[in-house]
Amino acid sequence: MAKAFQKIYTEITAITKATCTLKAEGVGNEELATVNGKLAQVVKIMGNEVTLQVFQGTEGIPTNAEVVFLGKAPSLKVSDQLAGRFFNAYGKPIDGGPEVEGKEVELGGPSVNPVRRKQPSELIATGIAGIDLNNTLVSGQKIPFFADPDQPYNQVMANVALRAEVDKIILGGMGLTNDDYLYFKNVFANAGVLDRIVSFVNTTENPAVERLLIPDMALTAAEYFAVEKHEKVLVLLTDMTLYADALAIVSNRMDQIPSKDSMPGSLYSDLAKIYEKAVQFPDGGSITIIAVTTLSGGDITHAIPDNTGYITEGQLYLRRDTEIGKVIVDPFRSLSRLKQLVAGKKTREDHSQVMNAAIRLYADAANAKTKQENGFDLTDYDNRCLDFAKEYSNDILAIDVNINTTEMLDIAWKLFGKYFQPEEVNIKQSILEKYWNK
C-alpha cells in the first residue's frame, strides 16, 4: 500500500468507535490516510496529535496499526467513462467494470460565485400534475420528497427521473436497502437509459459513516458534466435522513455538544453545502437535485426535515387519497418555490390562477369533509366541493396520470365549469372570460 517515500506510523494512542488518534507531523487538515488499509480522514489536529475518522469503523484496529497519510483530500476521477457505471462511496466500481480514468478532482470543492449563476427558468416536466401543475420543477432547483418510510418515494423518484428530459441522471444512494438498489438498477436498465446514469451507492450492508462521502461523490460527478460538458444533470439523493444520522454519529464520537434532536450544531451548514450545489449556469449546464428525506411519523419539526426545508426550494409530500385509493402529491403542503419562474411563462398564462383556485376548492372540500365527519349537515356548496375534489384528485393529481400541463389546465377548467359558478372560483376576470366553459 505505502509507496517508498511515505512515512509509516505504527503507534496509535487512542481509539474510539469511529476515530483513532496518533502522533504525526506535517499532516494537512482533511487529508486522507489509511489505517491498516482502511480509508480514514484527518478531522482534528492539536500539536503533533492527529485524529482520524475511519470511514469503515475501527473494529479490529490494533494500537500498532500501519497508518499512511496520502497527502490529499478525498477525490474522484472524472471523465465521460463515469456514464453507465455503479460505484461505492469511495468511487470504486462495484459493477465489475474497470477503474475510471480521468482528471482527479477533490470532493467538496468551492461554491459557485452567486453572481456567476443564472436564474433558473427551464421547466422540468414530469407528467405528474401534483408536480407540473401545482409545484412545477425548474432546472437548477433543489427539492426533497418528505416521505414516511412506507411510502413509495423511490418509485416516484425513479419515475420522475426517467420522464424528465435531462442529459445525465446521477444517483446517490445512502443506506439503500439492497432491494431498492436492485430496483433502481433494474428500472434504469429496463428503460434502456443506463448510459445516461451514474450511481454512487452505499447500501445498508456498508458502514454508515461511509455515506458521508456519497453526496460529495455524486455532486462532483454532476459538476463535471454540468460545468465541463454543459449538460443538464439531475441528481437523486436518497435518503438524506440517513446521511444526517451518519453526521450525528461522527459528531457524537468527537464529543461535540449536540443541538436539537441530537443533531450536530452544524447540520444546517452541512446540508446546505450539498443542496446548494444545485445551480443553473449561464452556458446551459445545470444541476438539479431531487432528494428524499424520510420522516419519523410525519414529523416535519424534527431537525433534519426542518433544516432541509429552510435550505431547499420547496418540498413535496406524498399522500394516499382515501377517496380514490391512489397516491397523490399532496397539494396543501407541497411547494415548489421556483414555480413562478416558469408557471404562466413557460406554460399557459392561466396556470397560476387555475392552480390556486383548484387548491382553494380542494381545501374547501377538506373543510366540508371535516364537517361531515363531525356530523353536521353539508351545504350545497360543500357537496359540490366534495365532488369536485374527488374528480380533481382522480383525473389530475394521482401520480399514475401522465399528461402535459395544458391538458391538466383544460381538465381543471372543465371541472370548474361542471361544479361551480364563475364567481365562486375567485379567478381574475380577464382570465375567466377567456377560459370559462371554452
Add this chain to the structure above:
Amino acid sequence: MTTGKVKGIISNLVTVVADGPVAQNEICYIGVGDKKLMAEVIKVTGENIFAQVFESTRGMKVGDSVEFTGHMLEVTLGPGLLSRNYDGLQNDLDKLTGVFLQRGEYNFPLDKDKKWHFEPIAKVGDKVEAAAWLGEVDENHQPHKIMVPFVFEGTYTVKSIAKAGEYTIEDEMAILTDAEGKDHVVTMVQKWPVKKAILAYREKPRPFKLLETGVRTIDTANPICEGGTGFIPGPFGTGKTVLQHAISKQAEADIVIIAACGERANEVVETFTEFPELEDPHTGRKLMERTIIIANTSNMPVASREASVYTSMTIAEYYRSMGLRVLLMADSTSRWAQALREMSNRMEELPGQDAFPMDLSAIIGAFYARAGYVYLNNGKTGSVTFLGTVSPAGGNLKEPVTEGTKKVARCFYALEQARADHKRYPAVNPIDSYSKYLEYPEFQAYIANLIDDQWIGKVNELKTYLQRGKEIQEQINILGDDGVPVDYHEEFWKSEVIDFVILQQDAFDKIDAVTPLERQRYMLDVVMTILHSDYDFDNFNDVMDYFKRVINLCKQMNYSEFQSDDFKNYEKKLHDLLAEKQIA
C-alpha cells in the same frame, strides 16, 4: 506586527501561538500553501489564541505561519458602494474571476479609478467633528456626503478643502487640523470596524414617521416606522422571502441594503436578475441604483456569514450619517445565530438553550439597537430601518432566536402555516402580529396629519372585527352552521372581507403587488362601508353566497388600475350589490 504559528486545527477553528500581543477580534492571515486565509481572533487562553478562519482550512498544517494585522474586521466606506454585490467580508463578487469562489481571494470593494464630481460643503476655518459633512458627490442620484472620518475624536479645523471638480476616492479632499495643531488628510474613503456602532449623531428619538411599504397588511394593519425595527418569523414555505422581496422593492427608502445571510443562492440570484430591471416605484429609476446586496449564501463559509450582518449594518449606518433613509433587510437572522452556535460549540463553551451561546439574546439586542431614526449633529435626520427574518426551528416560536428578537423588535409579523396552506398570502396572521408604533402618541399624531385623524381608530376597529370573526369561526366549527344565529355568519363574513380585500395581496400581480397609501386609505373606507352596513339575510347560505360576490368585486377592484374605468365599474357593481341587501 505580531506573527505566529498554527498549533491545532478543528474544522475552521484554529489554535495559534503568537510572538507578541494580539487583540480580541483582531484580524490575521494564515498562510496555507500559496494562499493567505483571513481569520478573526475570538478567544485567548494562556498562549493559545483561537481564531476562526473565514474559509475552508483544508490542507492547513501545524506550523503554518500567521500574520496579525493590528485591526478588527473593517469595512471600506466611500462613494461607489451602491449597486454592488458583496460577500460577507465586503469582497466585490463581480470582481472575482472564475465560476467558483476560490479561497484566499480578497479584493478592494470600491473603484479606485472612477472620478466623482465633488461639491464642497464645509469652508476653510469651519470647526468640524466626526461625521460632519465636508462635501458631496452624486452617487446614483443620491447626495453622497464626504464626511470627517468616524474615527476622528474631538474637534478639528478645516485647513483646506478641495474645490468643486472631478476626483477619485483616494484624492486629498480636505486637510483638518486637530486641537494639537497636527494636520490630517481626508479622502473620500474611510474604514470602520463592523462590530462597533457608528455613534456620530446628536440624538436618537423614538421613531414616529411611517415607512410606506405598499404592503397592506403592514401599512394598514401593523405599520413600521422610519428607523423602526421589525421581524418576520415563520416556518419555511410561508412566504417570508416573497414578503421581504416585496418590501425591499417597494419601500419608500433612499437606500436599500439586502443582507442575504445564510440563505438560498437562487433567491439572491433572483434579486441580482430582477433589481437591475425593476423600477423604483417612487423615483422611476432602476431599483438596483439604490440597492446594495451583501450575499453570504448558505454554502458560503459560516464565519463570514456572521460577519455579513455587521458589514451590512455598518454600511447602513454610514448612509444614515448622510441624512438618508436606509432600509436594511436581513434574511435570515437565524442563520447568523446558527453561525454563532457553531463557533461556540467548537470552542466547547457551556451551551445555553438549544445549544446556542448563552449571550445570544444580548447579541441580538445589541444588533437591533443599532437601527434607529437620528438627528445628526447638523440637525438633519437620517434613519436605519431594520427588518430581520427569523426561521424558527420546527415553526416553534418558543425558541431562543425568536424569543431574543421579540424582546427588542417593535414590529412582529407572524407568518402562519395555516394561512399559507390556504394560500392566504401574505400569510401574516393579523391577530398575533403587532406594531408597537400604533401605540406611540408621536406616531398617532403623525398619521393623523398624514392620512386622517380617524385612521388609527379605523385600524383598531378592523382588528376587533377580525378577532370577533375568528371567535365566531371557532363557534361554528363546534356548533355547526345552523347552530349559531344568522347574524354570526354575517359577522364572520365581514371579517373574511377584511382578510380577502385588505390583508391578502397578490405579490405576483403587477397592480395588486404594490398599494400606495392613498389607495390603501380608499380601500379601507370601502371595506368600512361594507362592515358598517346591516344586511337582511334569511339563512346562512345566503350570507356566504352574498359575501363571496362582495369579495369577488372588491378583489377585481384590487386587480384594476386605481380609479380606472374598470375600477370604477367594479365599484359601481359593488354599490349595487350592497344596495340589494342593505337595511337602510
